[in-house]
Amino acid sequence: MNTDLTLPTGADGELCELDLGIGGMTCASCVSRVERALKKLPGVASATVNLATETARVQWQAPTQAGATDTDTATMTARIQRAVRDAGYEPRAIEQPDGDTTPRLWGVPHDAWPVLLGMLLSLPLALPMVGDLFNKHWMLPAWAQFVLATPVQFVLGARFYKAGWHALKALTGNMELLVAIGTTAGWALSTWLWWRAEPGEMVHLYYEGSAIVITLVLLGKWLEARAKRQTTEAIRALQALRPDVAHLLPDGIKRTEITDVPVAELLPGDLLQVRPGERFPADALVSEGETQANESMLTGEPMPVHKRPGDSVTGGSLNGEGAVVIEVRAVGAQSVLNRIIALVQDAQATKAPVQRLVDQVAAVFVPVVLVIALVTLLAWLWLGAPPEEALIHAVAVLVIACPCALGLATPAAIMAGTGVAAQHGILIKDAVALEIAHKVSVVAFDKTGTLTRGQPRLLQLLPAPGVDADQALALAAGLQAQSEHPLAHAVVEALKDKPALVALPSSAVRAVPGRGTEGQVEGQPVRVGSLRWMDELGLALGDLAPDATRLQAEGATVSALAWGGRVHALLAFGDEPKAGAAEAIATLHARGLRTVMISGDNRGAAEAMARRLGLRPEQGEVMAEVLPGDKAARVMALKAGDVTVAMVGDGVNDAPALAAADVGMAMGGQGEGGQGGSDVAMHAAGITLMRGDPRLVAAALDISRRTVSKIRQNLFWAFAYNVAGIPLAALGYLSPVVAGAAMALSSVSVLTNALLLKRWKPGA
Template sequence: MNTTTLPQESLPDAEVCELDLGIGGMTCASCVSRVEKALKKQPGVMAATVNLATETARVSLNTADTPDSTEVLARLKRAVRDAGYEPRAVEAMDEEVAKGWLGVPRDAWPVILGALLSAPLALPMVGDLAGKHWMLPAWIQFLLAMPVQFVLGARFYKAGWHALKALTGNMELLVAIGTTAGWALSTWLWWRADAGEMVHLYYEGSAVVITLVLLGKWLEARAKRQTTEAIRALHALRPENAHLLPDGVRRTELTDVPVDELLPGDVIRVLPGERFAADGTVVAGSTQADESMLTGEAMPVHKTVGDAVTGGSLNGEGAVEVRVRAVGAQSVLSRIIALVQDAQAGKAPVQRMVDQVAAVFVPAVLVIALITLGAWLWQGALLEDALLHAVAVLVIACPCALGLATPAAIMAGTGVAARHGILIKDAQALEIAHRVDTVAFDKTGTLTEGHPRLRRLVAMPGVDERALLQTAAALQAQSAHPLARAVVEAAQEQGIEVSPESATDVQAVAGRGSQGQVQGTVLALGSLRWMGELKVALGHLQAEAEAEQGAGASVSVLASQAPDGGWVPLALLSFGDEPKAGAAQAIAELRERGIRVVMVSGDNQGAATAMALRLGLRPDAGEVIAEVLPGDKASVVRQLKEGGHTVAMVGDGVNDAPALAAADVGMAMSHAQGGSSDVAMHAAGITLMRGDPLLVSAALDISRRTVGKIRQNLFWAFAYNVAGIPLAALGFLSPVVAGAAMALSSVSVLTNALLLKRWRAPQR
């Protein structure tokens, strides 16, 4: 589904729209479930998806039911606040944490203060190991524990209270109940002790647990910021200002203006070492452009007059003038950022299982803690011992790791993929891609350069070849088809004047060719199949066509309509294309992974087979499907799926969009200049930002690795609780150890996900 991320302040007058809300204060999978339920209850909300790792919610709204955008946003914010969380602007969630006193990050101070107050309380535990008795007086322990419990720990009480009001539970509720029980037990033991009696208190347990939980949350926040650095890096590519050239009317001198004020058609100057301020076309000068942050292409790309440049890419050694083509949300960089944000805001199918578990997890833990308390008392244990075991159960069972397991891996995986030119539109495509066992490639522009050249023009006897080329070029001048462009380029190279106005009533016949009138003569230029349908007798051109097809060329015929309505051949045109660099290697790599590769082509069988052999494909093994009309590519994909295969379709043009949508995973090869591939991008779940077939194998590989990390994270998150809760209930874990383990589980899940940042795409 194509999503549109809207600013928090405004909504368009559309039937359905989507917006992102920042949400502060979420800590576990239970929080995610509670916020989603609160948002879905609001009028006009069709769906709501909350991401714990990004701390954002994506809300789908039916604006026909809720035309007042101000009221809608107010209700959503109120719902978030009533659920116990803080609505924020999405932009604020991505900001770096400000420095506080002494240059220490502001969010680190609660951890530092907690450690300073808890250290004296925990010191006797260290002393016991050395045979020393450093127990502090009860009143000092009380004074040290109070600010930790009720000032630094106030966040747990606040969030836990909101959870109770909603008749649900979350991590804070478990921590609040557990630590309060330890603090209250210590206070009661001190209060009932005789004067001068040295009684063992448990203030250190509650204080250290709160400090460890705060430490864990601080480490989580740091790790989360690392998982979102891909988005921040993309935002950082936008320059602040542009050098706007004079237009002779309104501006008579070079002016520096904010990039937001640029308009299509403006001409800007880009100096060496600066970033291009917008998408455009070079109109003066030449240079090298570093597009690595956008496409993953490590080598600079030469740019001269007429070449497209992408906003955000880095200019090399030359000063150039660029005519602005696209700005704002229409720019390539904005579309890339939107795609990455969509993927990171989405929820993978496997996350549904986690949400179902989280919904019953906290209530189940509270029951287990009560059973633990009752069982120990029934066995004759002292109240304080039984209570400590129950507290340990509450502390170790916090479902933080469960809530972070999936989104953290998805964010890290989509982020590193984006840096290598692979844009994953949604989490579902990421999760399905690792199961792909068949890859279907479109031929032209995907496995081949897509810039065919006119190799030969064979005219019928007595007909002037140069005049025929001029006529064919006039007929094709208005078409964007690669073969049509090849005809026009061949005419221009021979110095032939191409006059598009001389062609009238030109129509494209889908999958066949073009038809129109040139200087009053009705002409058709297209495939041999079409010529057969028109009953064109090729005569001696038939042998030429077969010879060219055997050599791997694509063959078209130019025919004119006779007065009796029949068709007479005028010339045969032979076109040649070249395989892309790395195409054969990409096919070989996929085959090594055990993936079947199929090439789908509209060419005749001979031409398709000849190209397939150059690419290393095996036509005798069914790896070439030729003579496929554009509208039938989707049927080919469906047939492959009906054979029990998980299919990825790779294409780059408008005519590939139905097949991309029909595949389990569609992969669109994008071109920096946009154009027809935009349609393919919208239909596909994965966009490859440069036309390198090796990226197909890379996309499947990062999908496999990301899904692997999700499974690892979920395994350890579940295993941690499955093992930790019984150990705590049986008395093998103290609350302090349980708190440390709980904090470690969340950090370990995030650290494991961040290992994906070390992934590198295969190189040619």
């Protein structure tokens, strides 16, 4: 568990950033108070506080004067912690959610003991309420009620007085202040009535109300804490993927045998042995052996991926049945797993735009409630009610108005939504991207590598009359076996699909730049190249000319195979749609979204591929012949007219377009079964799709829609609860006990509603 505060550093004039935990926050008013205290510090650029994670993120400008050192950063960090403490809260290190490490006494978590003790002391006070239902009088003597209620009020409830006092000193209010004032009023009223009663007189006391309210509030906060821990399960699951040790191979000098070393000590270049069933300890390349890697926790891809020497593996993925040797490539913060964890934590720490409304309400909520409670007291007294009755109604107003649910509504939903999305290979960079994505009406796709495989394939080989197609393929593959050109690779791969064929041996092979390849095969000169080259050489296509025209019109790249002074075959190359690309387009169309493909191909090729994918060129869903530098301008054009646009690309050459869109989605991996997004993808895009599956686009928009829906539901119920509860309490329809139970239930219900997002699955 990490218990150290990491001091941020930054170059002169750059923003420094610090994340720290904050203890003692309980409601939306606490959040506003801490943020105000932090923003008052000189140099602070922004401060964001999250109630659900009980953390704060502070950014400030690094010193620009000459001689600025790390001491300045340490001083600013100390000031930030002091400001939190002066505001009445406890600055502390952010504990990594690596499992349930709650201390226990006799098998009961320490944080549950105050609740249990409160119940034990409050139960005898509540028995008369139960007895009244059966016409039984189980009222305890006044001294017994005093003995039971006082420890609950001033020992178990001490936290409310402490936090409420800090709020008063800061001239603000919070949940604890409302609870402290309300329950103290009930306890003091009971003590006063008991003190002034005649010996032997039976008076109605209200000790049970104060004790039960404090116990219910403690119970609600404990249930909240348990629910909050569930919202961080996604991060805990990711962190659990990291093994503790790695098997370091001998280097022949210092180590002569395999040594088990902590993963934290690994260095790039280390050679490790990974045994069957173990997790890969770091990002690496396979050096020896073959295996299958299960990357489902990182990419959401359920099928194992075959790994052979030269293939990359991701730290945290599960090794299959093969023992392999790997060479470490990235460790620590540079590893894919750590970057994923950092992205999820960043998303959960950010504040959604809708939260600004909540903050504005919370800033004035508690003072308004105090005024309403005072008005309630005076109104009942004016109407002739006994002082104790008027006071009880005012106490009910104070208890039911606590803005706990209001502060938890948005961050709880964001934490649950981003967490479950990460488990399915969708990394959401921040809450802003999450909130905007549900409004997307146009989805623009880059073609190559996003909707298509990005690797040319030999689609068709058309031989001239009298020429054997298999012989022509074997001849072309022999000539291009040593070439690095993508079209040459496509020919060689096509030959592999026919195990009975063998490439014919070639010699004197020479690449002709911009034209093709020529060499000797079985003693005769053979050429494979563009139709333009054939025309330059005076080699006519003959009967193949109509086929060449047709294939080009369909968008294929056409090459010719020639020997003996004439063209003997045509080779048509083209990209292939990714698996699931057409399904993804159809899903988006079914949801009423417009889709657009942006391609650098000529219009004929682009429209031919678009129709294979289910796009509609006649409705403007194809943008062809677009240069890489012009993609961002095309995205900006799509945004005209207040349209929300999502751009999907590979995150490298599409970075400007991703940044220009309202929501950028960087598709990780090269081709299918990729290793996840590049650094450019993670920085330029608001959402990173960890595997090259276009169907994740619809899934990302869906989880955004569902999360925003949960936020709205939570905010509605949080506001509705207070709007309805305060008048009912003021009119005398709610007792303090019922108000306390309702307050606790509201917070738990908001968290429970948010946790329903954990059941989400793509396509469900």
